[in-house]
Amino acid sequence: MAMTGKTRVCGVIGDPIEHTLSPIMHNAAFNALKLDYAFLAFKVKPSEVENALNGMRALNIRGLNVTMPHKSTVLNFLDRVDLSAQIVNSVNTILNKESKLFGFNTDGVGALKALRENGVEPKGRKVLLLGAGGAARAIAYAMAKESDELAVLNRTVKPAQELAKLLEKLANKKIFAGSLSPKEIQQNLQDSDILINATSVGMKPKAEESLVAPKLLRPDLAVMDIVYNPLETKLAKDAKAAGAKVVSGVEMLIYQGAASFEIWTGKSAPVEVMRQAALNHLMKV
Numbered sequence: 001m002a003m004t005g006k007t008r009v010c011g012v013i014g015d016p017i018e019h020t021l022s023p024i025m026h027n028a029a030f031n032a033l034k035l036d037y038a039f040l041a042f043k044v045k046p047s048e049v050e051n052a053l054n055g056m057r058a059l060n061i062r063g064l065n066v067t068m069p070h071k072s073t074v075l076n077f078l079d080r081v082d083l084s085a086q087i088v089n090s091v092n093t094i095l096n097k098e099s100k101l102f103g104f105n106t107d108g109v110g111a112l113k114a115l116r117e118n119g120v121e122p123k124g125r126k127v128l129l130l131g132a133g134g135a136a137r138a139i140a141y142a143m144a145k146e147s148d149e150l151a152v153l154n155r156t157v158k159p160a161q162e163l164a165k166l167l168e169k170l171a172n173k174k175i176f177a178g179s180l181s182p183k184e185i186q187q188n189l190q191d192s193d194i195l196i197n198a199t200s201v202g203m204k205p206k207a208e209e210s211l212v213a214p215k216l217l218r219p220d221l222a223v224m225d226i227v228y229n230p231l232e233t234k235l236a237k238d239a240k241a242a243g244a245k246v247v248s249g250v251e252m253l254i255y256q257g258a259a260s261f262e263i264w265t266g267k268s269a270p271v272e273v274m275r276q277a278a279l280n281h282l283m284k285v
Helices: 022-032 046-058 073-077 083-088 107-117 134-146 157-171 182-189 234-241 249-265 271-284
Strands: 008-014 037-043 063-066 093-097 100-104 126-130 149-154 175-179 194-197 222-225 245-247
Touching (some): 022 037, 022 271, 046 073, 046 093, 046 100, 063 249, 073 100, 083 100, 083 134, 100 249, 107 134, 107 222, 107 249, 126 134, 126 182, 134 149, 175 182, 222 234, 249 271
Parallel strands (some): 008 037, 008 063, 149 175, 222 245
Antiparallel strands (some): 093 100
16 A cells, blocks of 8 residues: 555564564555555664654654564563563563553464464473573463473573573462573473474574474474574474474464554454465565
8 A cells, every 4th residue: 555644654673673574474464454554674773772762652653563682671661561571571562552652572472372373282281492582481471371381491591590480470380490401401302292492593594503403303292483584494394304293483473463463453463464475575585
């Protein structure tokens, strides 16, 4: 649709930002529903986050997605933050409503929906989560509420321990925290039902890297890698070769994006349109 003086603007902020698929996905969704919206990507340096959010108010930008490294920083400049985003100290979606900025986190919802829509149910299962950063924290919160057991491994153990301690109180269950060493991955993967990689390992240009040795993967395991570029990571390829159920990172990208779309527009997101737009782009790069 042609942009006019009535066009509502949404966008994504991060640094770097050139790799983002959000404009492709959201503009396809806006066009499919014939909504007078446009979506742009804005490179925002860490020192400019406050200025960017002041600009959001001043320019009446309707909504923003927030990606690394700003997911925690933006909390300092919002008027209200959803409880789940407060708990994980991470915001990936901002709504501008009458110059008041509201923060949400759709990463956990997106991960949960991605698993369930692909036939993987966390209830009654043990989940092994690799990573304790912004997206990982939101996923951990969702999995702590839904799964029977959760283990969180991170390169630096302290953030994983702090996250586990917080989630234990909220979920009233024991949550294991440890390091991303090969030994701890092996030990925790032995009795896990679902493995989620929420680190950047395996992302282009280091697409041949994986934290998990292929020999540890097995047919009765479900594996989701939230990395979506490349479309099939080394972990995903190894898991598929082992006969495991594989959920692509594109699925989480789509469902967290769909939740953001619905916050901004009040309309049901055209999920299949968003999926096809993302896949078409990724198959070209």
